[in-house]
Amino acid sequence: MEATNSLVSFSKIYKYSKPESSHFQDLLAVEAPLQIRLEFEKNKEWHKKDLLVTMRSPGNDFDLALGFLFAEGIIESDRDILLMRYCQQVKPEEKGNVLIVKFVEGFEIDLKKLGRNFYTNSSCGVCGKTAIEAVKCKNHVLPINPEWQLSPETILRLPEGLLSSQTAFKYTGGLHAAALYDQYGDLLLLREDIGRHNALDKLIGACLKGNIDLSNEKIVLLSGRVSYEMAQKAINAGIPVLLAFGPPTQLSVDLAKEKQMTLIGFLKEESFNVYSGEKRIKIVGKKIV
Incomplete structure (x- = not known):
């Protein structure tokens, strides 16, 4: 089960504004690290690999992992994934912040793509890819439907x-x-x-x-x-x-x-x-x- 969405939190702040100042509760955007851990079968043995740490707003973590794996070309569809769950064997402060993605048996994973040492933060995106070739877009040209135009x-x-x-x-x-x-x-x-x-x-x-x-x-x-x-x-x-x-x-x-x-x-x-x-x-x- 996915963790509860928690995009915002309350914080007591001091606000200065002429001609007077005051204390009040303010809403802040929540930011927390998410680690994505992969489990896959290779040579009839199950392997584990930590793929990604990203700073994100908690909530919709399963969507985040699925979209990231697809956008990076690691999977072709959600059918490549057997299950996703939060790791329970973690420190209390890490609960809900370590996500396990287990691929279906027989799924052939490209280990070169997993060797990019992904690390992302909330402003820069993915850093640390090991070669320029790794970021090249290899997708085909998008088709244009002449009968569809936006006004x-x-x-x-x-x-x-x-x-x-x-x-x-x-x-x-x-x-x-x-x-x-x-x-x-x-x-x-x-x-x-x-x-x-x-x-x-x-x-x-x-x-x-x-x-x-x-x-x-x-x-x-x-x-x-x-x-x-x-x-x-x-x-x-x-x-x-x-x-x-x-x-x-x-x-x-x-x-x-x-x-x-x-x-x-x-x-x-x-x-x-x-x-x-x-x-x-x-x-x-x-x-x-």
Whole structure:
């Protein structure tokens, strides 16, 4: 059973504000380490390997692990996993923070991918990969359906909808979000986390678990910027349209163009920038350069 969601906590603080000051209770975003431990069969023997330590907001940890393993190409679907559970043989302070992922018998795991020595934190994403080759995106080019185009009006109404749906963000201001929408701009799924990468992993994992096809006329909106890794995760999951409130990096734009993913940044209530994949955007009477 997955641990209870605990994105926020109360803290007593002292606030200074002219002309007077006071004490009161404030809500803070929760951050705690999560270790992912793998169990797999090789040569008719079961092996264990610590894969990942990530700083995350507790809650939806199973989605996070599933999405991360899929986005990194370690698994192809949730059917590769026999079970997930929290390790009980830990120190009291580690309870609910060590997650065991056991693969199905006969699952062939790529040990080279496990040799990357993953470590993530809430701001930088995955660090310590042993070679540049390890971060290259090997997925195929995303197909473009000429009969499906998004209207600018649909895109422009997404920011207000996301902010109104981010319950924990309203009270703390300290959480990122990854949101899934259908072709009409209706919210289907939302995940929040202290880390941008974790929020997207949680969303991808939830979609895998719920048998939601991300490649079928779906839109994903991110609350932060788009790094190469964020674009890579989206492409690996088959997401055709990726939007963000913040800017993309040059490398993420190059990757999006190569894989034909529609990448939009600086999304506001009245404007947005299209960096790649403009064929999926319906612009009447104007050409996107």
